[in-house]
Amino acid sequence: MGVKLLLEHAHIEGIRFYDAYRKNGGYRSVEKALKMTPEEIVEEVKKSGLRGRGGAGFPTGMKWGFLAKPEGVPRHLVCNADESEPGTFKDRYLMEFLPHLLIEGLIVSSFALGSHHTYIYIRGEYVWVAEILEQAIAEAKLNGWLGKNILGTGFDCEIYVHRGAGAYICGEETALIESLEGKRGNPRIKPPFPAIQGVWMRPTVVNNVETLAAVVPIINMGGAEYAKIGIGKSTGTKLLSACGNINKPGIYEIDMTISVEEFIYSDEYCGGIPKGKKLKACIPGGSSVPILPANLLLKTAKGETRIMSYEGLADGGFTTGSMMGSGGFEVFDEDQCVVRHTMTLARFYNHESCGQCSPCREGTGWMYKILKNIEYGKGKISDIDLLWDIQRKIEGNTICPLGDAAAWPVAAAIRHFRDEFEWHVLNPAESQERNYGLAHYADPIHVPVAI
């Protein structure tokens, strides 16, 4: 059994409510943190090596260190609970079953950053989760963990829940800030960065739900202890939302030392693929990260076992690797069609583009239309190269990373599954009746031996 830091108490009955949560050691980290100085807390988080769990994996302590502290200007902490990446549903689980863990983390982090008004920006569709959070906030306030003069330390803090209106783009931190201000959720052009000018032009830190929840064990056990879990720069534990063709879809907390193979096949985690089918492909970190064929997923291009860590999943860069991303682990068995899947993702990004910058606004729709043609047997071989060229012209040339997120899945699908695209084009009638299947995607990759 791996270490559990976040989900340790998830199974306890009534843990959603204050009494059970407190009885099981809840809010200890607030008691401890409020006796420390804000700088000491930031130092602990730096020592822990915690990396942002929202997708980019940026070191949290470093991000906190960048926060500007001009005299007389309020600062804000914003919790990003917009979770709309296809395949990712770990934040929902945390908030739904352990709302007090997030609130505890928010109080400690707010104290460390000097935020007296902290916001949770939650995805609009999570209607019931927002209600759970509000209830938990009320309970916390009733018990003196929020409001004025918390624990008699003179620290004041309020947490507000702000509901989004159903836009993936509002998960991008600057679009989130605009939306929080009541404006259209268009990403801002950076610089200035939120750490200097964020909500209402005040210094702001935006962090993911899981990132802020992880602050609780870090304070409880100390940053240095936390950093001992995991390997390399992948410290602590990570929540993964596993879905697709697996026997046990759900939320798993892993320490980032296990192999991808173990994660998919062991009974402790996904429990293998139903009906004994074979693994064809996997998107290891949410829809935006590159898809990998089975052979590159389980082993790196060098022939080593691939580990479920930030570095492990990224091994090989985009040519033969992928990314940890937001932890949305999607598994595809031999019956799945990569072309169809890529089309579905292209439709998603086309639908979710904010429309500010031309490459993303126009390019996403174009890619979707071409993929639709290929999927429905109306494609041309030249369409595959055209898709490649379009994604290449979007990537890196847009205001926010949604453009990249739209380009990467298309690029990776063509890079690794070009045969399947070609088969679709060359066999228009057959491709409407059956899938390409596993083909050679699980065959061992030839690794040149060093001489």
Next chain:
Amino acid sequence: MSEQPKFKVTVDNIQIEVPAGTTILNAARMIGGDVTPPAMCYYTNLKESGGKCRTCLVEVSKGSDKDPRPMPKLVASCRTTVMDGMEVKNITSDKVIDARKGVVEFLLLNHPLDCPVCDQAGECDLQDLSYQHGSEKTRYEFDRRTFEKEDIGPFIQLHMTRCILCYRCVFTADEVTGCRQHGVLDRGDHSAISTYLGKSLDNEFIGNVIDVCPVGALTDKTFRFKNRVWFTKPVDAHRDCPTCTSKVRLWMRGDEVFRVTARKNKFGEVEEWICNECRFHKKEVKDWVIEGPSKISRMSVISQGHYVNTHKAPVLIDKVIGKQPKLLMNIHTVSDVNRREVDLSKIEGPAHSEDFKTTDLNN
């Protein structure tokens, strides 16, 4: 007054000193000519503008003297300020040329190619951009996007199908009229400029959105289909206006005033905002004090046939490539085309290359 620090910046091998805080685009504009990136959304007078269209992307090959690392991605030159010692590549960067071609293609993807019936033709930034940076063919094989028509009042015509979503009109309403009645609805490729309730735009300065619009999405209803811009002659004029400075440009044919617009500088940007009264209601010569013919770009089709008083762009190619360009062939020395002794009228039928002696270049 305190001295503002000056930064040295190099764009396409040409160095210039600019005040700190200048954007790369403006530094390049100070140099002028071909090293200036095209800008479809940035507008000097609108402080929120820029960063959206991505036509002005450039490569920063050296960040600054202090931190010489290149920037990992192409940056929007309109929203990136220069650092001391920065080196920028615009037309000397293959990456930039490639990306810009992509952006032009994206902008044209859903744009109706109905220039012959569009009032903006001849003064359209998108036409110029495609001519200079685009390719002659499209790779798009699908139906172009269309929008429901929306009436936004008696003076301004909205043609959403032609909009490139530069947001300039939105910022004009925000920053010039102070009371915005329109905005962008929806998102992605169906975002649309709209008043939502089909209201009309009636602020007394709202007419300026017509001038800032780079394409034919917002045009002047009082001028619609009356004339082509290149048949009219631009003349600078003013009057005694209680609302604005009334420094306008009249577009005339003979003694008739067809259209009134604000004056634009050589970057196609409005110099001073004018009011609706001047723009839509003063269409008689007697309303105005004429100052004289306007200075317009040498490149513009409007300057056809009148080459005096035009903005000429400097020719900088020698500085960009670091040497005088080598003349590969002087057409006049190798062909008789321009020789007077060959009388075209004596040749039967159209003239062909065989009708002229050529000097073989290789010997």
